[in-house]
Amino acid sequence: xxxxxxxxxxxxxxxxxxxxxxxxxxxxxxALYWYRQSLGQxxxxxxxxxxxxxxxxxxxxxxxxxxxxxxxxxxxxxIQRTQQEDSAVYLCASSSPRLAGPTYNEQFFGPGTRxxxx
Amino acid sequence: xxxxxxxxxxxxxQEKEAVTLDCTYDTSDQSYGLFWYKQPSSGEMIFLIxxxxxxxxxxTEGRYSLNFQKARKSANLVISASQLGDSAMYFCAMRELNxxxxxxxxxxxxxxxxxx
Numbered sequence: 189x190x191x192x193x194x195x196x197x198x199x200x201x202x203x204x205x206x207x208x209x210x211x212x213x214x215x216x217x218x219a220l221y222w223y224r225q226s227l228g229q230x231x232x233x234x235x236x237x238x239x240x241x242x243x244x245x246x247x248x249x250x251x252x253x254x255x256x257x258x259x260x261x262x263x264x265x266x267i268q269r270t271q272q273e274d275s276a277v278y279l280c281a282s283s284s285p286r287l288a289g290p291t292y293n294e295q296f297f298g299p300g301t302r303x304x305x306x
Numbered sequence: 307x308x309x310x311x312x313x314x315x316x317x318x319x320q321e322k323e324a325v326t327l328d329c330t331y332d333t334s335d336q337s338y339g340l341f342w343y344k345q346p347s348s349g350e351m352i353f354l355i356x357x358x359x360x361x362x363x364x365x366t367e368g369r370y371s372l373n374f375q376k377a378r379k380s381a382n383l384v385i386s387a388s389q390l391g392d393s394a395m396y397f398c399a400m401r402e403l404n405x406x407x408x409x410x411x412x413x414x415x416x417x418x419x420x421x422x
Contacts, residue, residue: 297351
């Protein structure tokens with residue numbers, strides 16, 4: 189089946205503008221994650237959604253960042269009043285709710301959105 | 307404290323040789339999972355191998371094996387017979403299961419370069 193998809197693949201914006209990044213998880217996956225990866229760095233956790241539970245927003249770096257997940261499927265990460273330090277690749281991942289099997293809690297990653305703030 | 311520590315920012319290995327990428331973790335949970343991901347220069351994250359905390363045997367997937375030493379809280383990745391296509395960033399990750407959580411913790415990664 190289809191993997192995790194993200195759009196746009198690349199986004200160039202001007203400082204101060206708002207941007208929206210979209211993630212379509214694998215169908216049936218109840219958990220969805222957003223990460224940020226700055227150039228040459230590891231993955232920085234931003235937020236995760238699990239089914240209908242309240243999201244864990246503990247990784248969001250500032251109140252300019254927000255995310256929502258509609259209908260337990262598609263998620264949108266919004267960055268308001270973008271700053272140059274927001275430039276990074278934003279990765280989305282989803283995982284299965286299954287609780288058995290050798291890779292039952294593997295994350296499947298999307299290709300990422302490369303955000304450049306000028 | 308860091309949940310996942312990868313102390314080797316960069317590694318080099320001769321083609322066809324084996325290489326070990328180090329990973330140590332920190333958790334008080336009894337139930338957790340350990341993962342390794344590969345990220346080539348193209349940017350996608352590719353799942354390589356998984357080890358559950360209750361698994362008694364080290365996980366193996368083809369040329370990848372995970373050297374799991376629970377008492378030392380280490381989960382090193384061993385790549386045998388290195389190939390040029392193995393050149394990439396490698397990330398170790400952990401998921402703590404007792405808290406019902408889905409949060410994954412990633413290390414800072416190791417850049418592996420395979421030399422012909």
